[in-house]
Amino acid sequence: MKTFNPDAMGEKLLRRFAGGTSRRGILARLGLALVAAPVFPVLPVSRASAAKPDRSPEAKTTFARNAQSKDDTKCDYWRYCAIDGSLCSCCGGAVNRCPPGAEHSPVSWVGTCINPDDGRAYLIAYRDCCGKAYCNKCDCDGTDRETQLYVPQLNNDVIWCFGTTSMEYHCSTAVLVGTA
Amino acid sequence: MLQIEGFRRFRQKGPGQMKMMKVQGKSSLSVMGRNTAAAACAIALLGGIPAAHAADPLQPDPELEAVTLPAPKPSWVFVERGFVMPGNAIYDTDTGKMLGLIESSNLSDLALDPAGKAFYVSESIWTKGWRGTRQDMITVYDSATLKLKSEITMPGRILIGGRKFNFVIADAGKTAYVYNLDPASSVNVIDMVKGKFLKKIELPGCASLMPVTGVGFSALCSDGSLATVKVAATKPEITRSAPFFSATNDPIFDNFGYDGAKQEAVFLTYTGQVYTAKLGATPTISEPFSIQAAAGVSPADTKPLDVHWYPGARQGLAYHLGTGHAFVLMHTGEYWTHKAPGTEVWELDVAAKKVVKRIPLEDPAEEIAVTQEPNAKLVLAGESGTLLILDAKTGEEKFKLEKSAGGVLRTLEP
Numbered sequence: 121m122k123t124f125n126p127d128a129m130g131e132k133l134l135r136r137f138a139g140g141t142s143r144r145g146i147l148a149r150l151g152l153a154l155v156a157a158p159v160f161p162v163l164p165v166s167r168a169s170a171a172k173p174d175r176s177p178e179a180k181t182t183f184a185r186n187a188q189s190k191d192d193t194k195c196d197y198w199r200y201c202a203i204d205g206s207l208c209s210c211c212g213g214a215v216n217r218c219p220p221g222a223e224h225s226p227v228s229w230v231g232t233c234i235n236p237d238d239g240r241a242y243l244i245a246y247r248d249c250c251g252k253a254y255c256n257k258c259d260c261d262g263t264d265r266e267t268q269l270y271v272p273q274l275n276n277d278v279i280w281c282f283g284t285t286s287m288e289y290h291c292s293t294a295v296l297v298g299t300a
Numbered sequence: 301m302l303q304i305e306g307f308r309r310f311r312q313k314g315p316g317q318m319k320m321m322k323v324q325g326k327s328s329l330s331v332m333g334r335n336t337a338a339a340a341c342a343i344a345l346l347g348g349i350p351a352a353h354a355a356d357p358l359q360p361d362p363e364l365e366a367v368t369l370p371a372p373k374p375s376w377v378f379v380e381r382g383f384v385m386p387g388n389a390i391y392d393t394d395t396g397k398m399l400g401l402i403e404s405s406n407l408s409d410l411a412l413d414p415a416g417k418a419f420y421v422s423e424s425i426w427t428k429g430w431r432g433t434r435q436d437m438i439t440v441y442d443s444a445t446l447k448l449k450s451e452i453t454m455p456g457r458i459l460i461g462g463r464k465f466n467f468v469i470a471d472a473g474k475t476a477y478v479y480n481l482d483p484a485s486s487v488n489v490i491d492m493v494k495g496k497f498l499k500k501i502e503l504p505g506c507a508s509l510m511p512v513t514g515v516g517f518s519a520l521c522s523d524g525s526l527a528t529v530k531v532a533a534t535k536p537e538i539t540r541s542a543p544f545f546s547a548t549n550d551p552i553f554d555n556f557g558y559d560g561a562k563q564e565a566v567f568l569t570y571t572g573q574v575y576t577a578k579l580g581a582t583p584t585i586s587e588p589f590s591i592q593a594a595a596g597v598s599p600a601d602t603k604p605l606d607v608h609w610y611p612g613a614r615q616g617l618a619y620h621l622g623t624g625h626a627f628v629l630m631h632t633g634e635y636w637t638h639k640a641p642g643t644e645v646w647e648l649d650v651a652a653k654k655v656v657k658r659i660p661l662e663d664p665a666e667e668i669a670v671t672q673e674p675n676a677k678l679v680l681a682g683e684s685g686t687l688l689i690l691d692a693k694t695g696e697e698k699f700k701l702e703k704s705a706g707g708v709l710r711t712l713e714p
Contacts, residue, residue, distance in 0.1 A: 177604075177605075178604060178605055179604060180604055181604055181634070181635070181636050182604070182633070182634050182636070182637070183636070185604075227483060251430075253384075254383065254384050256384070261639055263636050263637065263638060263639050264636050265548070265636065266636070266638075266639075267547060267548055267551040268507075268508070268520070268547070268551045268552065268553065268554040269458075269460070269463065269466075269479075269481075269507040269508055269554045270505065270506055270507040270508060270519070270520045270521055270522050270547060270554065271522045271547050271548060271551070272481055272483060272485070272507070274548065277460050277461070277462060277463075278458065278459070278460050278481065279407065279459040279460060280483075281459075282482065282483050285431075286426075286430050286431055287424075287430065287434075287459060288430035
C-alpha cells in the first residue's frame with residue numbers, strides 16, 4: 121500500500137511555497153529551516169508494497185469513512201482530516217482563504233486526506249490565518265496521522281503563525297497542495 | 301442608598317479623593333445605623349427584638365490588603381485556564397477552594413520553584429498587545445504574594461500551550477530549559493540563580509524536555525530515538541539512543557510521566573505500549589508492554605475498524621512518584637482517536653505491569669493530574685469545564701468544581 125510519497129509531497133509543498141512567496145530573508149530562512157529539519161525522511165513511508173493504494177472502507181480511518189465533500193463549514197469535510205482550530209470558512213474566509221484583514225502563514229502543518237469523490241489521497245497544507253483574535257466558531261480537531269511535538273509538521277496544536285506580521289491565531293484553512 | 305452612592309463615587313475618583321469618600325462612607329453607615337436603631341426601637345415597643353442588640357452597628361472594614369498564601373502544599377493543583385483564557389488558577393484539593401491566580405499570558409507555560417519561593421511563567425508578550433516588538437521572558441512571581449519579582453529575558457519560545465515539558469526546571473531549581481520552535485527547533489538554557497539567559501542549543505527533530513541530573517536534558521525525537529544533550533560542554537554534545545518507537549505510526553504522547561529524583565520516565569504510545577526509561581548520559585529503555593494486556597483486555601493496534609480501549613486526551617497520563625503508579629485516561633474507539641477524552645481512569649502499577657483499578661467517569665476528561673501526597677487525589681478536567689477531585693485510592697468524589705477546568709494541570713513534586 122502506497123499511502124505516502126514523502127519526496128513528491130515535499131517537492132510539491134516547497135514548489136508551491138516558492139512560487140507563492142517572495143525571497144525576503146525571513147521566508148528564505150523559514151524555507152531553509154523546513155528543509156534542514158529532519159522533516160521529510162520521517163514522514164510515514166510505505167515504499168515497498170503495491171503501487172495501487174487500498175481505498176476500501178477497511179483501509180480508511182473513521183474520519184475518511186465518514187467524510188463529505190459538499191459543506192466546508194462542517195468538521196467532517198474531507199480536507200479537515202488533521203485540522204485543529206476554527207474553520208476560516210465559518211469566520212468570513214474560505215476553505216483556502218483568510219477572512220478579511222487576516223494574514224496567511226507562509227508555512228504550515230500538513231495532513232494527507234482522502235477525497236470521497238475520487239478516492240485519491242491529497243496533501244493538505246493547514247495554513248493558519250493570523251493577526252486577529254481567535255475566531256472561536258466551527259472548532260474542529262481532525263486527528264488522522266496527527267502526531268506529537270517532536271514531529272511538528274504533523275502536529276496540529278502548534279501556532280503556525282510564523283513569518284506573519286502578528287503571531288495571534290485567528291483560524292485555519294485547508295489548502296490543497298496536490299495528490300499525495 | 302447613601303452607601304451605594306458613596307461607593308460609586310469612590311470608584312470614579314482618583315486616589316487623592318479616597319479619604320473623603322471613606323468619611324462619607326462612615327457617615328452613611330452611621331445614618332443607616334440610626335435609622336436601623338429607630339426601626340429596632342419601634343419593633344421592641346411592639347414586643348419584638350430587644351433594642352440593645354440591634355443598636356450595635358456593623359464595624360467598618362479595615363484597610364484593604366490582598367490575601368497572601370502559605371508555602372505551596374502538595375495538595376495544591378495549578379490549572380491552566382485554557383486556550384484563550386490567560387492565567388493559572390491555584391486550587392487546594394483538600395478544601396476545593398480557589399486560592400489565587402498566577403498571572404500568565406495566553407500560550408504561556410508554568411513551572412514551580414522546587415524551594416517553594418517562586419512561580420515561574422515562560423511567556424511571550426508584545427509591546428502593543430499582539431503587535432509591536434516581541435518579548436520572550438521567564439516572569440518570576442513571589443509564591444506568597446503572587447506579585448511580580450523579576451523578568452528574565454530570553455530568545456523566542458514555542459507558542460503552543462497544553463504541554464508540560466516545554467518549560468522544565470533542573471538542577472534543584474538552578475537551571476531552566478525552554479523549548480523553542482521558530483520553526484527550527486532549539487532549547488534556551490537559563491541560569492535561574494543569576495536570572496540570566498546562558499545559551500541556545502539547536503535540537504533538530506526533537507522536543508519535550510526531561511532534565512537529566514549532571515548531564516543536561518533528554519528529549520523525544522522524530523526518528524523514534526531519545527536524544528541526550530550534555531549542556532555544560534562548550535559545544536553541546538547531542539547523542540541519540542537507538543530508535544525504539546515509531547514517531548509517525550505509534551507516537552509517544554508528549555505529556556508523559558517523569559520522576560526527577562529517580563531519573564526515570566514513563567512513556568505511553570497511542571496504541572497503549574508502555575516504555576520506561578532510565579535517564580542518564582547513556583539512557584536505557586525497557587521493552588514495552590501493553591496497558592490493555594495489563595488490564596486483561598485485548599491489546600490495541602493501528603488497523604482501521606478495530607475497536608479497542610486506547611489511551612488519549614490532551615494530558616492523558618499522571619504519574620504518582622511515591623507508588624510508581626500511572627493514572628491513564630482511556631476511551632474506546634478506533635486508532636487515530638488519540639485526542640478523545642477519557643471515559644475511564646486506569647491505574648497502572650508500572651513495575652508490576654498490572655492495571656490495578658479502573659474508575660469510570662461520568663464527565664469525559666481532557667486532562668488528569670495526581671497530587672504527590674501519600675493519600676493521593678486525582679484531578680480531572682472534564683470536557684464540560686468541570687474540575688473533579690477524587691480520592692485516588694477509593695475513587696470517591698471529593699469536590700466537583702464547575703467552570704474551573706481549561707488546560708494543563710500541574711501539581712507539586714517532592
